[in-house]
Amino acid sequence: MHLSEIVHPNQLHGCSVHQLEQIARQIREKHLQTVATSGGHLGPGLGVVELTLALYQTLDLDRDKVVWDVGHQAYPHKMLTGRYNRFHTLRQKDGIAGYLKRCESRFDHFGAGHASTSISAALGMAIGRDRKGEDFKVAAIIGDGALTGGMALEAINHAGHLPDTNLLVILNDNEMSISPNVGAIPRYLNKMRLSPPMQFLTDNLEEQFKHLPFFGESLSPELQRFKEGMKRLAVPKVGAVFEELGFTYMGPVDGHNIEELITTFNQAHEISGPVLLHVATTKGKGYEIAEKDQVGYHAQTPFNLATGKALPASKPKPPKYSKVFAHTLVKLAENQPKIVGITAAMATGTGLDKLHAKLPNQYVDVGIAEQHAVTLAAGLACEGMRPVAAIYSTFLQRAYDQIIHDVCIQNLPVFFCLDRAGIVGADGPTHQGLYDIAYLRCLPNMTAMAPKDEAELQRMVVTGIEYTDGPIAMRYPRGNGYGVPLMEEGWEPVPIGKGEILRHGEDLLIVAYGSMVHPAVQTAEILSEHGMEATVINARFVKPLDKELILPKAEQIGRVVTMEEGCLMGGFGSAVAEALMDADVLVPLLRLGVPDQLVDHAKPDEAKADVGLMPAQMAEKIRAKYAAQPSVVSK
Numbered sequence: 001m002h003l004s005e006i007v008h009p010n011q012l013h014g015c016s017v018h019q020l021e022q023i024a025r026q027i028r029e030k031h032l033q034t035v036a037t038s039g040g041h042l043g044p045g046l047g048v049v050e051l052t053l054a055l056y057q058t059l060d061l062d063r064d065k066v067v068w069d070v071g072h073q074a075y076p077h078k079m080l081t082g083r084y085n086r087f088h089t090l091r092q093k094d095g096i097a098g099y100l101k102r103c104e105s106r107f108d109h110f111g112a113g114h115a116s117t118s119i120s121a122a123l124g125m126a127i128g129r130d131r132k133g134e135d136f137k138v139a140a141i142i143g144d145g146a147l148t149g150g151m152a153l154e155a156i157n158h159a160g161h162l163p164d165t166n167l168l169v170i171l172n173d174n175e176m177s178i179s180p181n182v183g184a185i186p187r188y189l190n191k192m193r194l195s196p197p198m199q200f201l202t203d204n205l206e207e208q209f210k211h212l213p214f215f216g217e218s219l220s221p222e223l224q225r226f227k228e229g230m231k232r233l234a235v236p237k238v239g240a241v242f243e244e245l246g247f248t249y250m251g252p253v254d255g256h257n258i259e260e261l262i263t264t265f266n267q268a269h270e271i272s273g274p275v276l277l278h279v280a281t282t283k284g285k286g287y288e289i290a291e292k293d294q295v296g297y298h299a300q301t302p303f304n305l306a307t308g309k310a311l312p313a314s315k316p317k318p319p320k321y322s323k324v325f326a327h328t329l330v331k332l333a334e335n336q337p338k339i340v341g342i343t344a345a346m347a348t349g350t351g352l353d354k355l356h357a358k359l360p361n362q363y364v365d366v367g368i369a370e371q372h373a374v375t376l377a378a379g380l381a382c383e384g385m386r387p388v389a390a391i392y393s394t395f396l397q398r399a400y401d402q403i404i405h406d407v408c409i410q411n412l413p414v415f416f417c418l419d420r421a422g423i424v425g426a427d428g429p430t431h432q433g434l435y436d437i438a439y440l441r442c443l444p445n446m447t448a449m450a451p452k453d454e455a456e457l458q459r460m461v462v463t464g465i466e467y468t469d470g471p472i473a474m475r476y477p478r479g480n481g482y483g484v485p486l487m488e489e490g491w492e493p494v495p496i497g498k499g500e501i502l503r504h505g506e507d508l509l510i511v512a513y514g515s516m517v518h519p520a521v522q523t524a525e526i527l528s529e530h531g532m533e534a535t536v537i538n539a540r541f542v543k544p545l546d547k548e549l550i551l552p553k554a555e556q557i558g559r560v561v562t563m564e565e566g567c568l569m570g571g572f573g574s575a576v577a578e579a580l581m582d583a584d585v586l587v588p589l590l591r592l593g594v595p596d597q598l599v600d601h602a603k604p605d606e607a608k609a610d611v612g613l614m615p616a617q618m619a620e621k622i623r624a625k626y627a628a629q630p631s632v633v634s635k
Contacts, residue, residue: 003027007082009056009107017259020057024049024258027076028286030087032305039426040091040098041299043284045075047174047255048141051279052076054261055139055170058269064137065109065125069118069146071099071430072299073172081107091426093602099430113430114398115368116149118142119169123159126167137269139168144175145345148367159274160246167274173252174283174294242276251278256285295348318483321476322419324454326351328461329388330358331489339386339465340364344373350390350419370395374402374414381412386465389414393421393433393475404443407471411445414471415464421450421475422515422565423594423608428601433475434594437513438570440473441543447472447496448543450514454481456494456540463493477515477565479604497544501553505533508626509557511550513539513572516563516592522615523563523622530623534561542572550576551583559626561590565613568593590625592618 001011001019003026012020027049035042053076059066061081068074078096079087083105089095100108110121122140129136146152159167239249248271253264261279268275283298284290289308290297302311333339333355345368347353356363366373370391377387396403396418407414421433440448447470451457460474502517503524512520517538524534535553539546554560560580562573573591580589594611601607608614612621 003030003079004084006080006084009059009061009080012053012057012080015057017262020050020053020258024053025286027053027079030079030084031075032287034088034090035300036303036305037088038090038092039299039301041072041075042287042297043290043294044070044073044143044298046287046290047281047283047285048073048172049076049285050256050258050261051141051170051172051281052080054258055141055265056080057262058265059137059139061107064139065122066107067110067112067118067122067125067138067140068100069112069140069142069152070115071112073141073143074100077107078105081105091428091601093600093606095601097428097601098426099428101428111430113427114395115143115146116152118146119152119155119159122169123155123162123165123167126165127162130165137166137168139170141170141172144171144173145368147171148345149369150371156242156245156247156276163246163273165274166272168268169247169274169276171251171276171278172255172281173278174281239278247274247276249276249278251276252280253278255279255281318481319454319486320480321454321457321478322349322351324457324481324486325390325417325419325461325476326354328458328491330355332461332465333359333362336386336465337362338384339388340380342366342373342377342380342387342389344368344370344391344395346390346392346395349392350417352390370399371402374399375406377414378402378406378410378412381407381414387414388417388464390417390419392431393418393436394424394431396436397439400439403440403446403471408443408445411470413468415467416440416471416473417461417464418473418475420478422477423599423604423613424478425604425607426601429598432599433478434565434567434599436473436475437542437564437566437572438574441572441575442570445470446543447541448475449473449494449541450475452512452514452517452538452540453484455484455486457481458487458491459494462491463496466493467496475514482518494540497541497546499537499539499541499546499549501535501549502538503534503536505535506557507532508534508559508561508622509537509550509553510534510561510563511537511539511576512563513542513565515565516613519613519615519618520563523618526615526619527622530619530627532623532627539572542575545575545579547579547583551579551585554580554587555585558587560587561592561618561622563613563618564591564593565608566593567596569596588626590622592621 003023028046031045083096086096091098097104099113100111102108102111118140119142122138126138142152242249250268254260268277282291283294303309329341340362341352341355342364343350343352344366347356347365366376373389377389380387418436421436424431424433440446449460451460457476464472464474502521510520510524520536524536527534537550562576564572568591571593573593577589599607
């Protein structure tokens with residue numbers, strides 16, 4: 001059977017181990033060809049090929065349900081569930097999503113882009129199944145990195161309290177999240193990897209007792225206790241911890257031995273109550289280059305399969321925002337030992353790996369635990385340190401209560417650096433950083449700013465470090481800057497709450513925030529070609545808003561447009577509208593941003609075009625609203 005013939009995972013039933021191994025090779029070949037061509041996550045999916053095939057051979061996926069954590073490890077799942085022939089469209093506009101989506105396939109039982117959700121979702125499905133009196137299997141596949149997230153541990157705590165609820169949790173242990181895992185749990189898991197599989201010892205012991213004529217089919221309470229005591233001795237140390245939490249622990253099992261996996265899965269399905277099956281895998285399995293560099297090949301832009309090297313860009317690009325941020329922070333931290341960079345398992349993505357390499361004592365990786373990261377930063381601030389919490393906009397959502405309860409209410413000087421703010425492209429709805437403007441500006445004591453380019457980002461890093469009157473946040477986009485000149489040192493902070501005028505015009509006022517400032521200038525140039533001259537303000541801050549600059553200009557010109565790369569509801573444009581209303585400056589206002597809709601996976605410019613945020617589109621909207629209406633100045 002060829003992989004292209006599989007349109008339903010139940011077609012794996014009856015396949016021999018040899019046939020499954022052939023399909024595994026085909027999955028890896030397709031996986032590598034696709035990611036090498038279009039980019040995407042590489043290592044996670046390569047590591048779970050055998051696990052997926054073996055599990056799906058033991059399930060009836062017309063009935064049974066599988067919940068994948070995160071989703072980028074589920075590329076083999078997508079190929080086995082009717083999407084092989086479209087897999088080449090991975091992460092492209094209108095193509096196959098890079099994560100799981102319930103609307104994409106009936107086999108995507110739960111959507112996921114953030115980590116640590118699978119056990120909670122699967123447990124909810126299992127409880128719902130039991131409440132309805134139905135009978136099907138539920139399995140959650142969670143990576144060891146995701147097990148560092150508190151939500152996963154909360155779910156384990158709950159599931160272990162439900163001994164009559166059948167649930168299979170498969171721990172995909174490859175010793176990695178994106179970077180090597182940190183913390184006590186991964187350390188213990190590593191000990192378990194080195195322990196021999198012993199989970200069958202007590203089962204064999206019980207069988208031996210049953211064959212003795214004076215014991216029969218059932219064990220006495222005393223012998224049952226003896227058996228459980230032996231079980232504690234049989235399982236590795238952390239396996240015993242899971243047992244104490246109410247799970248039946250099995251493993252570690254070789255995650256690349258299909259025959260062993262099938263046998264173990266079938267045994268796990270026969271056990272009542274919650275079961276945790278520990279599967280040891282290799283991230284990037286089958287592609288030697290990815291196996292050797294598991295961090296670098298977690299995800300890749302298009303690359304040469306033979307060499308593993310990224311395909312050369314058509315022309316040199318300016319540095320990425322994250323690189324400029326990291327370089328500036330390291331320079332400052334060299335002279336300020338109180339600066340501490342904090343990441344939630346995203347060292348390479350945020351650039352904090354550079355801080356770790358240069359100043360390891362001023363760096364903390366907490367694992368996939370954003371809530372802990374924020375409150376840890378609050379504790380550091382209590383001791384006079386300068387915590388810099390570098391977290392993607394989409395992931396900071398996971399710690400919203402901590403921002404309010406532990407930072408803002410206590411008015412602690414934590415510096416939040418929100419990478420990937422705005423439209424992020426191919427990762428899709430789970431990763432778009434569209435809500436931080438709205439969810440931060442409403443918080444008392446919070447200051448929020450955004451640079452127009454990479455040079456202003458340097459100044460805002462200094463601003464955030466020097467600001468000690470309370471929490472302050474800086475948002476900046478994914479990708480490359482504009483190529484503006486950068487300084488190596490001597491950066492001046494940006495005055496708190498002060499914007500700047502970049503362009504003068506008497507027909508229209510455009511007030512733009514962060515990544516929309518340069519598009520605002522481009523839009524103004526297009527409008528100029530049509531006889532409409534615009535003043536463009538770089539707001540810099542959404543809170544406090546520079547009312548002293550914006551309100552007089554708005555009243556003078558009489559026509560206002562706001563631009564933001566974030567949600568319109570409660571966002572930057574709303575802040576300007578509120579300021580105008582509060583000051584009784586009643587002028588027409590056009591807010592341009594992301595409407596109340598999800599932004600799907602596509603290239604960033606394609607996604608921006610879909611929501612009307614390209615300069616030509618914005619110019620057209622402005623002309624449609626204001627071209628026939630004279631400005632106050634021209635009256």
